[in-house]
Amino acid sequence: MNDFVKDIWYFAGVSGDVKTGKLIRTEIAGEPITLGRKQDGSVFALRDVCPHWAAPLSAGRIVGDTVECPYHGWRFGTETGQCTAIPALTSDSDIDPGKIKVRHFPVREDGQLIWVWMASDKGAAMPDVEPPSIPFAATKPVIDDILMLNCPMDQAVIGLLDPAHGPYVHQNSWWRTQNSMHDKEKLFEPRHLGFAMARHTPSSNSFAYKILGGKPETEITFYLPGARTEEIKVGKRTILSLTVVSPVTKETSSIRQLFFTDMLKFKALLPIARAGALKFLKQDQAIMNLQEQNKNHDPKRMYVGDADAQARWYFAMKKEWAASRAEGRGFVHPVKAQTLKYRS
Ligand SMILES: [Fe+2]
CATH class of the missing domain: 2.102.10.10 (Rieske [2Fe-2S] iron-sulphur domain)
Structure with a gap:
């Protein structure tokens, strides 16, 4: 880690x-x-x-x-x-x-x-893979916020990928509460140096989606080392959020959240959307920083059940990427297409 x-x-x-x-x-x-x-x-x-x-x-x-x-x-x-x-x-x-x-x-x-x-080699090693291709990030972002985290990158990334903290960390009456928790089944598939929660109609307890009107479909993709996109499509229009965790030092990181859209309705809602997104980000920042109180107390972690599968995948991909480079061989993707079941 x-x-x-x-x-x-x-x-x-x-x-x-x-x-x-x-x-x-x-x-x-x-x-x-x-x-x-x-x-x-x-x-x-x-x-x-x-x-x-x-x-x-x-x-x-x-x-x-x-x-x-x-x-x-x-x-x-x-x-x-x-x-x-x-x-x-x-x-x-x-x-x-x-x-x-x-x-x-x-x-x-x-x-x-x-x-x-x-590059791992400080010499002249040139890139032999392409950066993630993020569709829809060609126009200026309409929302752009960055927060600093007093925690290592890994902790922030697994927090970003975690589907189970929503009802606790993000308890907001207009989003979701513990009372709205229910069983979920989501299909995941491997992607180039990442994985995706396949395109689906988001859960009905997500009030924020309702105000967009129409029938939204969303796809969430993670890219190593620490980027996550959520692409929401309503009819022909798109809202793309890009959240990136970056390591600053071994001990600290940053989280930046960008939104891109061609949806006029969303543009009209920008002040509200930004306030909401920033509130979420600050809630994540608070719990990640709070965890650091135990950093010197050998915090063993458990990665339990399907809710923690994405955290396991993140560590497995990191390990395999480093091993494949060191051994001069192709990357063997550790994630297989599968359905995860959890409550949130
Ligand atoms: Fe969160």
Whole structure:
């Protein structure tokens, strides 16, 4: 538990986070990263630590195809991380800047989503899988909230996947209560580095769905390392929520929730929808942080019954992904298509 998944794409932000000509700082899986967007519109990522005196490159500036450190003006190529200039050297110096590198991370911008490849090998290992293809994330998000969690990523991910805490953690009269708990049977199927709760009509106790009108259908998909989408379709219209848990350090993580939609009715309801979604997110944050009170008391966990199956799958996929990479073989998906039965 609590080791980072490597050789995989991590969600690093949305397009609007990285403005043209600007650098921002983020931290993913213990690595400080600066993301920048060049004049040609492309996004790049470098380790946000100058190899000279460790100043954050994000406080510097973009000059053409390089990033310039704010401290001594060293420049690093945005595509390789290779040093191209050390201004303090005289012209007769025999020091070769090209031998100095800052770590470079491959980046993909797909629709509105930015992904950074975190390789297990800090060398030049290039991505050999594609980032998750998230349909419907090509327009600007209409809701965007982020909360910090005082807990490791694993704890947050299994909380995100947990179907059984709703009636307790999210006891809201307009959503669901313990009295509305009932037996559920949901069909799950494996997906590329993830799994999905197959498209279905959501349970009738979900009052929030009722206000959307029509007959909603929903599909919930999880993608390793920590993204979950819920795609709600009502007629030809879609609401897509994307919730991503990201590891910041070994001990802390963040949870970001984005909504995309082409449904005018939902756009009209945005202030209410956002308040509701944020309330949910804060309830999850509260229980996840609360669990940390016992982090030094050897909290053994049990993964019991079908309600905890998705947590088991998450750990099994992490383990198998790491093993398949280490052994240089294909990923053998540990999840088989099946129906889970639980009460919530
Ligand atoms: Fe929750």
